[in-house]
Amino acid sequence: MPDQIRICIADDHAVVRQGLRAFLNSQPDIDVVAEAATGSDTVAQAQRFNPDVMLVDLMMPGTDGFEAIHRIRQCCPDTAIVVLTSFSAEGQVLRALRAGALSYLLKDADALQIAAAIRKAARGEPVIATGAILKPTRIAGEQASGLGRLTNRELEVLQLIADGLSNALIAQRLVIGEGTVKTHVNNILSKLHLTDRTQAAVLAWRHSLVEYHPDSG
Incomplete structure (x- = not known):
């Protein structure tokens, strides 16, 4: 600094x-x-x-x-x-x-x-x-390394969280049940040692898992 x-x-x-x-x-x-x-x-x-x-x-x-x-x-x-x-x-x-x-x-x-x-x-x-x-919102080394422990489906869910989608919209996008999405979200937070969706989204952006779209939001 x-x-x-x-x-x-x-x-x-x-x-x-x-x-x-x-x-x-x-x-x-x-x-x-x-x-x-x-x-x-x-x-x-x-x-x-x-x-x-x-x-x-x-x-x-x-x-x-x-x-x-x-x-x-x-x-x-x-x-x-x-x-x-x-x-x-x-x-x-x-x-x-x-x-x-x-x-x-x-x-x-x-x-x-x-x-x-x-x-x-x-x-x-x-x-x-x-x-x-x-x-x-700490992006610690163990959190970053936790990305490697996510399944392909969990990575898909994380990307959609970072895009601002709710569990219901993620379920529609991936054609799975909303309860299944909730389970994936809980697994993501646990594996990455995070407490909420916003922290998960920050981690995804820091590691370039999603791209910025000017008309999003």
Whole structure:
């Protein structure tokens, strides 16, 4: 992790950007180098400054946050992207992570939690918000090696989880019973030492088991 974490704040509300800048610049190891108010400007600022971390809202004028994240991952692959939004629906979380976000925070997180998530992002460590609770999502070596213990059917189910499909839709796609899908999901979580579907989806994306589609979600 760099001694000074260079970050860019992307949000269409000036008061939000000003509040975040004031607090984050008070941290000795964080330096706010740029701000952006639109999706296209977010991408432009990423290209101009190549920050260590981007703090990105999802709902911005023009290019939305999802597409901005996808473009940043293409042009600045070393920049970690932390979503900071008011939307907590699972579909939004999955879509943002699929686009390339490393972490997903809610705007009711306190300033210290945001700063901690930025530091983790600079180290390549994701943090996912569930409700108002922030939890680390560790992609440990034993979890990665667990992928090799999955059956072909379990890998298919994992890929569909990462694509945001429910158990019912997975059952339809694979022409199997919903109870069978539930058993596969439980086996996947057990073999990968994970606690929920979102963590399983993150693991799948980190290991390129699924691809991003701009119109998904």
